[in-house]
Amino acid sequence: MSNTIVSLSPHAKGPLSTEKVMWGVVIALLPSFAFSAYFFGIRAIVVTLVATIACILTEFVIQKYLMRTTVTAFDGSAAITGILLAFNVPSSIPIWQMVLGAVFAIAIGKMVFGGLGRNPFNPALLGRAFMLASFPVDMTTWPIPVKTQWLWEMGKKVDGTTAATPLGFFKEGIKMGGSMGDLVAQRPELYDYFNLFIGNVGGCIGEVSSFAILLGGIYLLYKKIITWHIPVFYLGGLALITGIFWWMEPAKYADPLFHLFAGGAMLGAWFMATDMVTSPMTVKGQILFAVCGGLLCGLIRLFGAFPEGCSYSILIMNAFVPLIDKYIKPTRFGKEVNYG
Amino acid sequence: MNLKTFRIGGVHPPENKLSAGVPIEAAALPKRAFIHLGQHLGAPAKPVVQKGDKVRVGTLIGTGEGFISAAVHSSVSGTVFAIDAVVDASGYKRPAVIIDVEGDEWEPAIDRSLELKKEITLDKKAIVDRLKEAGIVGLGGATFPAHVKYMVPEGKKVDTLIINAVECEPYLTSDHRVMLERADEVLVGTRILMTALGVERAVIGIEANKPDAIEILSRKAQDHPGITVQALKVQYPQGAEKQLIKAILNREVPSGKLPLDVGCVVNNVGTAVAVYEAVQKNKPLFERVVTLTGKKIPKKANFLVRVGTPITQLIDACGGAPEGTAKFINGGPMMGKAMVNTDIPVTKGTSGVILVDESEAKRNAPGDCIRCAKCVAACPMGLEPYLIEKQAEYALWEDAEKEDAADCMECGCCQFTCPAARPLLDNIRLAKATVMRIRRERSKK
Numbered sequence: 209m210s211n212t213i214v215s216l217s218p219h220a221k222g223p224l225s226t227e228k229v230m231w232g233v234v235i236a237l238l239p240s241f242a243f244s245a246y247f248f249g250i251r252a253i254v255v256t257l258v259a260t261i262a263c264i265l266t267e268f269v270i271q272k273y274l275m276r277t278t279v280t281a282f283d284g285s286a287a288i289t290g291i292l293l294a295f296n297v298p299s300s301i302p303i304w305q306m307v308l309g310a311v312f313a314i315a316i317g318k319m320v321f322g323g324l325g326r327n328p329f330n331p332a333l334l335g336r337a338f339m340l341a342s343f344p345v346d347m348t349t350w351p352i353p354v355k356t357q358w359l360w361e362m363g364k365k366v367d368g369t370t371a372a373t374p375l376g377f378f379k380e381g382i383k384m385g386g387s388m389g390d391l392v393a394q395r396p397e398l399y400d401y402f403n404l405f406i407g408n409v410g411g412c413i414g415e416v417s418s419f420a421i422l423l424g425g426i427y428l429l430y431k432k433i434i435t436w437h438i439p440v441f442y443l444g445g446l447a448l449i450t451g452i453f454w455w456m457e458p459a460k461y462a463d464p465l466f467h468l469f470a471g472g473a474m475l476g477a478w479f480m481a482t483d484m485v486t487s488p489m490t491v492k493g494q495i496l497f498a499v500c501g502g503l504l505c506g507l508i509r510l511f512g513a514f515p516e517g518c519s520y521s522i523l524i525m526n527a528f529v530p531l532i533d534k535y536i537k538p539t540r541f542g543k544e545v546n547y548g
Numbered sequence: 549m550n551l552k553t554f555r556i557g558g559v560h561p562p563e564n565k566l567s568a569g570v571p572i573e574a575a576a577l578p579k580r581a582f583i584h585l586g587q588h589l590g591a592p593a594k595p596v597v598q599k600g601d602k603v604r605v606g607t608l609i610g611t612g613e614g615f616i617s618a619a620v621h622s623s624v625s626g627t628v629f630a631i632d633a634v635v636d637a638s639g640y641k642r643p644a645v646i647i648d649v650e651g652d653e654w655e656p657a658i659d660r661s662l663e664l665k666k667e668i669t670l671d672k673k674a675i676v677d678r679l680k681e682a683g684i685v686g687l688g689g690a691t692f693p694a695h696v697k698y699m700v701p702e703g704k705k706v707d708t709l710i711i712n713a714v715e716c717e718p719y720l721t722s723d724h725r726v727m728l729e730r731a732d733e734v735l736v737g738t739r740i741l742m743t744a745l746g747v748e749r750a751v752i753g754i755e756a757n758k759p760d761a762i763e764i765l766s767r768k769a770q771d772h773p774g775i776t777v778q779a780l781k782v783q784y785p786q787g788a789e790k791q792l793i794k795a796i797l798n799r800e801v802p803s804g805k806l807p808l809d810v811g812c813v814v815n816n817v818g819t820a821v822a823v824y825e826a827v828q829k830n831k832p833l834f835e836r837v838v839t840l841t842g843k844k845i846p847k848k849a850n851f852l853v854r855v856g857t858p859i860t861q862l863i864d865a866c867g868g869a870p871e872g873t874a875k876f877i878n879g880g881p882m883m884g885k886a887m888v889n890t891d892i893p894v895t896k897g898t899s900g901v902i903l904v905d906e907s908e909a910k911r912n913a914p915g916d917c918i919r920c921a922k923c924v925a926a927c928p929m930g931l932e933p934y935l936i937e938k939q940a941e942y943a944l945w946e947d948a949e950k951e952d953a954a955d956c957m958e959c960g961c962c963q964f965t966c967p968a969a970r971p972l973l974d975n976i977r978l979a980k981a982t983v984m985r986i987r988r989e990r991s992k993k
Contacts, residue, residue, distance in 0.1 A: 212874060212886075215911060216973065216977070217879075217881075217883050218961075219875065219877055219886065219902075219909075220960075220964055221969070224967040226967050226968050228967065229918065324916045325917045484919050487919075489935075490921070490932070494921075538931070539930050540930040540955065541790065541928065541930045541955070542790065542803040542805070
């Protein structure tokens with residue numbers, strides 16, 4: 209009886225742990241990783257690995273030598289930041305820029321606030337914003353999907369390495385005074401739902417294949433790591449705003465289905481907006497956060513300076529999370545009384 | 549089947565009902581019984597026996613003191629050895645009557661025949677008096693004195709009696725076995741309680757993981773007008789009073805109010821049997837069914853145990869605690885208490901004893917909150933556990949009060965679900981206790 213444990217209830221433990229949650233997200237990102245490797249070749253793999261390792265190392269060094277605290281760099285959260293950051297850049301990004309972005313994402317995006325659970329903004333998106341501001345040309349030069357380019361082909365320059373992303377092409381075209389009909393006739397492959405769904409278009413490493421992202425999303429739902437509210441309402445908000453403008457002027461605006469599958473909306477909705485640390489705590493708050501995020505993303509895409517607005521929409525909504533959590537409370541039991 | 553459930557929160561821990569197939573068996577009499585005088589919610593009973601007194605099974609040894617209190621009866625026959633402080637399940641020493649057991653001689657007034665007595669002859673008031681005399685308390689775990697529930701104050705209207713046969717705690721099977729083996733007594737007991745309340749309707753709520761109990765009670769309930777059986781979704785804490793009322797009647801007990809305020813009274817299914825015995829057989833409450841279980845213990849059992857029997861004796865009857873047992877839980881794994889030792893006696897509130905292996909007994913080391921929002925989603929009271937935990941950590945008691953920390957019922961869903969293994973409930977308990985204390989002080993001024 210000497211080694212009997214006496215502790216307060218509950219004595220049962222749920223199935224999840226922080227590590228399981230984090231590595232679960234990493235597993236959910238693997239389909240996208242595989243698709244990006246298929247479309248953008250070995251370079252996509254290298255960039256992703258570099259970003260991941262840089263993020264983990266940065267967190268390790270800061271925890272061990274600056275904060276001198278328990279090292280939790282290997283719990284998977286830094287790996288997620290690294291993978292997501294890499295998924296948000298073109299595969300042709302210079303490696304040193306990738307490393308710089310990764311260090312920024314972890315050091316400034318996460319550790320200055322105290323580490324896991326304390327950062328107000330999604331570190332990967334903050335890293336991307338930093339890279340976009342610092343290296344605007346490299347961050348917006350898109351390699352065309354080249355099918356598989358293997359290690360021994362790495363040295364070769366692939367012809368026509370730059371291409372427009374679907375969002376970028378149509379935005380520029382409209383700005384130049386073109387109509388949607390003409391532009392689609394010009395580059396039908398960029399408005400092909402199948403290409404967009406599978407990922408056979410230009411874009412960032414991990415964002416192109418909506419199909420792969422949905423696979424990962426379903427895995428997250430199945431493992432009960434996320435709930436459906438944020439992705440569904442985010443995409444709903446985006447579809448709503450783009451749908452309204454498309455309905456008013458279909459010659460000038462792309463249809464909502466295109467907006468859902470093009471660019472980073474899918475990746476953002478399933479993996480960035482659902483980031484636990486930077487999203488609201490209540491379901492009602494999450495819905496507000498997601499709908500506003502989706503609307504903002506649509507507005508930036510339609511009227512902003514950039515063709516893509518997903519990452520900024522989420523970053524802006526991240527800033528509202530403390531406010532949302534302060535004012536939007538769950539329905540308390542026994543407060544809105546129903547006497548039957 | 550139409551399964552009802554409560555609306556917000558809840559978790560589904562592994563059910564582990566390992567002893568569900570084991571029939572109830574009478575445990576051996578102890579050599580010495582330790583009968584606590586405070587086995588119920590409220591003021592402890594006042595002892596009415598002295599050292600050296602001879603008692604029989606069913607002899608009154610303590611009378612209820614004050615409005616919320618209950619009588620205590622001897623569960624054995626023999627000589628009072630002492631009235632002394634004995635450690636109870638909460639780890640505190642509390643007054644108890646210690647009796648040296650000699651034979652098994654029952655009070656002659658108790659009807660020991662097995663014949664089912666269906667006819668209810670007593671009226672409302674006589675039933676409530678009988679419950680009080682027999683020391684009946686809620687056997688679900690809260691041990692609220694039963695007679696108090698049935699003294700409905702003027703102006704309150706009760707229309708439904710709910711019999712709580714949910715048994716939502718993992719492992720525990722005592723209520724399940726009682727329903728299977730004593731279904732007739734459950735139903736007659738329910739009818740007695742309906743008479744005491746003057747209601748025409750009673751609903752027995754059972755979780756869907758006990759289909760045999762649902763079947764047998766539904767079938768037999770056909771002979772008892774007004775009694776229906778409601779199957780409920782397997783979801784913890786389905787058996788929490790407020791959640792059960794919400795599930796069955798879709799009525800929400802307001803914060804700080806009682807089931808009475810929404811027109812119902814809830815009693816545990818084991819209590820219904822105790823009520824039957826008290827009213828029809830003149831038998832006070834001195835024994836109950838206790839589940840003894842654990843993943844590693846060779847024999848799992850549902851014992852009919854005399855109150856005051858040391859738990860060690862039950863464990864020994866099952867082959868002793870297996871090597872590596874590191875925790876002994878009195879009650880269920882979600883709300884039960886880890887005991888400091890196993891010499892603690894069984895009380896009216898002991899629904900089960902769970903032996904936990906060292907591989908499962910330790911808590912995980914807490915990590916940083918990752919704001920996953922699972923605690924908020926799991927809280928059946930609609931609270932924000934992560935927030936109250938922080939407020940307790942920084943001693944922000946007024947903020948904790950505004951966040952309704954006092955509404956927490958300590959079901960443990962938040963801490964169960966937390967991936968970072970935060971000690972959420974520990975801190976919320978602190979907040980709750982402090983908020984209640986502040987409120988008491990405020991009302992004194």
